[in-house]
Amino acid sequence: MQRINEAKLGDVIAPRDFGLDPVARVHALEFIDFLQTAYEDWKQCHGDSDAMPTCWPSRTLRQILPQEIDGKLSYYSFDAGTPITAGTWQAVTASVNVALTGAELIRSGKKTVFSACRPPGHHAGVDIYGGYCFFNNAAIAAQSLIDHGAERVALLDVDYHHGNGSQAIFYDRDDVLYVSLHGDPKQEFPYFLGYADETGSNSGKGFNRNFPMPWGTQWENYRESLDQGLKQIHRFSPDAMVVSLGVDTYEKDPISKFKLKSEHFLKLGDIIAKAIHCPSLFIMEGGYAVEDIGINVLNVLTGFINA
Amino acid sequence: MQRINEAKLGDVIAPRDFGLDPVARVHALEFIDFLQTAYEDWKQCHGDSDAMPTCWPSRTLRQILPQEIDGKLSYYSFDAGTPITAGTWQAVTASVNVALTGAELIRSGKKTVFSACRPPGHHAGVDIYGGYCFFNNAAIAAQSLIDHGAERVALLDVDYHHGNGSQAIFYDRDDVLYVSLHGDPKQEFPYFLGYADETGSNSGKGFNRNFPMPWGTQWENYRESLDQGLKQIHRFSPDAMVVSLGVDTYEKDPISKFKLKSEHFLKLGDIIAKAIHCPSLFIMEGGYAVEDIGINVLNVLTGFINA
Numbered sequence: 001m002q003r004i005n006e007a008k009l010g011d012v013i014a015p016r017d018f019g020l021d022p023v024a025r026v027h028a029l030e031f032i033d034f035l036q037t038a039y040e041d042w043k044q045c046h047g048d049s050d051a052m053p054t055c056w057p058s059r060t061l062r063q064i065l066p067q068e069i070d071g072k073l074s075y076y077s078f079d080a081g082t083p084i085t086a087g088t089w090q091a092v093t094a095s096v097n098v099a100l101t102g103a104e105l106i107r108s109g110k111k112t113v114f115s116a117c118r119p120p121g122h123h124a125g126v127d128i129y130g131g132y133c134f135f136n137n138a139a140i141a142a143q144s145l146i147d148h149g150a151e152r153v154a155l156l157d158v159d160y161h162h163g164n165g166s167q168a169i170f171y172d173r174d175d176v177l178y179v180s181l182h183g184d185p186k187q188e189f190p191y192f193l194g195y196a197d198e199t200g201s202n203s204g205k206g207f208n209r210n211f212p213m214p215w216g217t218q219w220e221n222y223r224e225s226l227d228q229g230l231k232q233i234h235r236f237s238p239d240a241m242v243v244s245l246g247v248d249t250y251e252k253d254p255i256s257k258f259k260l261k262s263e264h265f266l267k268l269g270d271i272i273a274k275a276i277h278c279p280s281l282f283i284m285e286g287g288y289a290v291e292d293i294g295i296n297v298l299n300v301l302t303g304f305i306n307a
Numbered sequence: 308m309q310r311i312n313e314a315k316l317g318d319v320i321a322p323r324d325f326g327l328d329p330v331a332r333v334h335a336l337e338f339i340d341f342l343q344t345a346y347e348d349w350k351q352c353h354g355d356s357d358a359m360p361t362c363w364p365s366r367t368l369r370q371i372l373p374q375e376i377d378g379k380l381s382y383y384s385f386d387a388g389t390p391i392t393a394g395t396w397q398a399v400t401a402s403v404n405v406a407l408t409g410a411e412l413i414r415s416g417k418k419t420v421f422s423a424c425r426p427p428g429h430h431a432g433v434d435i436y437g438g439y440c441f442f443n444n445a446a447i448a449a450q451s452l453i454d455h456g457a458e459r460v461a462l463l464d465v466d467y468h469h470g471n472g473s474q475a476i477f478y479d480r481d482d483v484l485y486v487s488l489h490g491d492p493k494q495e496f497p498y499f500l501g502y503a504d505e506t507g508s509n510s511g512k513g514f515n516r517n518f519p520m521p522w523g524t525q526w527e528n529y530r531e532s533l534d535q536g537l538k539q540i541h542r543f544s545p546d547a548m549v550v551s552l553g554v555d556t557y558e559k560d561p562i563s564k565f566k567l568k569s570e571h572f573l574k575l576g577d578i579i580a581k582a583i584h585c586p587s588l589f590i591m592e593g594g595y596a597v598e599d600i601g602i603n604v605l606n607v608l609t610g611f612i613n614a
Contacts, residue, residue: 055386056363060475061499071498079362080387168367191378192368
């Protein structure tokens with residue numbers, strides 16, 4: 001926020017409250033209910049500590065919702081690094097409102113909006129959380145654009161990690177095209193989705209495109225995948241675009257292994273803007289080199305606006 | 308061991324080494340290979356620390372084996388409480404040898420053998436570990452009895468937790484009857500298997516019986532399920548029985564919620580012996596009230612032998 005304010009990039013406004021109806025267009029009602037009470041349920045059993053799952057319904061195990069909180073955490077999550085804390089519900093609902101406020105601005109005619117969402121969202125599926133994500137801000141924003149009249153929305157995901165939640169939410173649909181550039185799941189979280197052979201199913205066939213890239217990928221190769229992904233989006237001719245903006249493709253990101261430099265984020269914004277001409281909502285996803293998140297995000301947005 | 312030695316229950320012998328062939332009769336080769344090298348692979352990436360998975364291929368995610376160690380841990384496990392340490396491989400192979408030495412003694416004519424296995428095994432499936440279990444000692448012992456001529460082996464699981472691995476391993480088969488008494492998975496780990504409606508599949512239909520019981524179950528109700536389970540085993544007319552012996556049904560167990568007292572373990576052994584008349588191999592599974600594990604295990608064995 002400091003970087004954005006300094007650069008006078010545009011008006012900075014607070015989100016308004018959209019309630020849970022737009023969330024329920026993407027997430028299952030019982031999952032929303034679970035998240036709303038999970039911390040209190042946990043606290044009653046375990047006291048005031050982070051709520052963590054213990055196990056997962058993986059191979060050979062059944063997808064059955066248990067009745068106690070420990071089992072519910074295990075059912076609804078897919079990783080061991082996403083605690084639910086006293087502030088989680090407040091944070092995730094605020095984050096969704098930031099995304100939905102962005103979507104509303106796009107609908108009202110803005111060409112470019114940045115939603116500074118925290119926590120991120122692209123790993124969250126219809127009824128599953130993980131990867132620091134609970135509600136899928138980008139998917140909820142895309143759905144809200146559809147629900148207000150957009151016929152086709154492109155969801156471009158440039159976070160270092162594959163947005164397994166976003167893909168799964170729209171996998172059967174032809175009105176939201178999901179295009180993701182990310183670390184190869186053979187090597188990287190979330191490991192079990194994001195392969196190139198996942199192209200959509202049923203009427204969604206052809207409306208999902210993954211560009212997994214190996215550890216050590218540099219800008220030149222990244223750019224080739226970006227060009228291909230943008231061609232897909234251009235052909236789709238979207239009414240609006242949502243960009244899941246992670247800057248963990250950065251060379252100094254402590255948990256990621258791509259080699260983009262800060263200057264490449266300027267180019268990233270520029271290239272996207274020159275390829276796709278429709279109102280665009282940028283939603284903040286990952287980025288763990290905290291010192292440089294500001295400049296890298298600012299570079300993408302500046303590159304995009306000034307293209 | 309101290310309790311067993313004091314009681315002069317029988318000869319105490321060291322295991323002999325059976326190699327990995329009997330393990331491969333139950334577990335997938337690539338899973339065995341993974342466990343054998345997992346700690347070294349982890350150490351090369353992360354240094355000398357416990358190897359832990361990060362996420363799991365749960366709903367919406369694919370069952371694909373990743374290529375790096377972090378992803379492999381995530382693929383091959385189903386919980387976050389089962390670290391792989393420097394000593395894991397040595398411990399799990401020793402534990403299997405303890406079980407197989409027990410099975411060999413049964414084949415050679417012994418009527419009752421106790422295999423003091425550590426770590427336990429009943430949560431481990433063909434290619435999945437968790438619940439402190441890596442190789443399924445009881446399943447490997449049962450399979451070894453089959454492979455040496457037994458036509459029918461009963462596997463009675465009295466651990467507080469459902470033996471999801473054992474069930475899954477034999478679910479399609481009619482030569483191993485799996486009967487389990489345990490905390491209802493609606494409330495208890497492993498949450499996603501162990502329900503009463505799981506009765507086997509294909510030729511294994513009818514050869515799996517679960518008796519889930521609620522938190523707070525006392526001896527009187529436990530005994531009713533036990534009687535029913537033993538009737539199933541009696542009708543099956545096994546050539547040998549393997550008992551997955553957990554004593555975490557104990558009232559003072561710190562992570563479990565049944566209410567058996569030490570004296571009930573004497574009765575448990577007595578009732579099993581009077582119902583089932585075939586060579587019986589007891590395999591140690593769980594039990595977390597460490598002070599009283601000795602007396603409780605001794606009680607089961609004494610009750611059984613003196614019936």
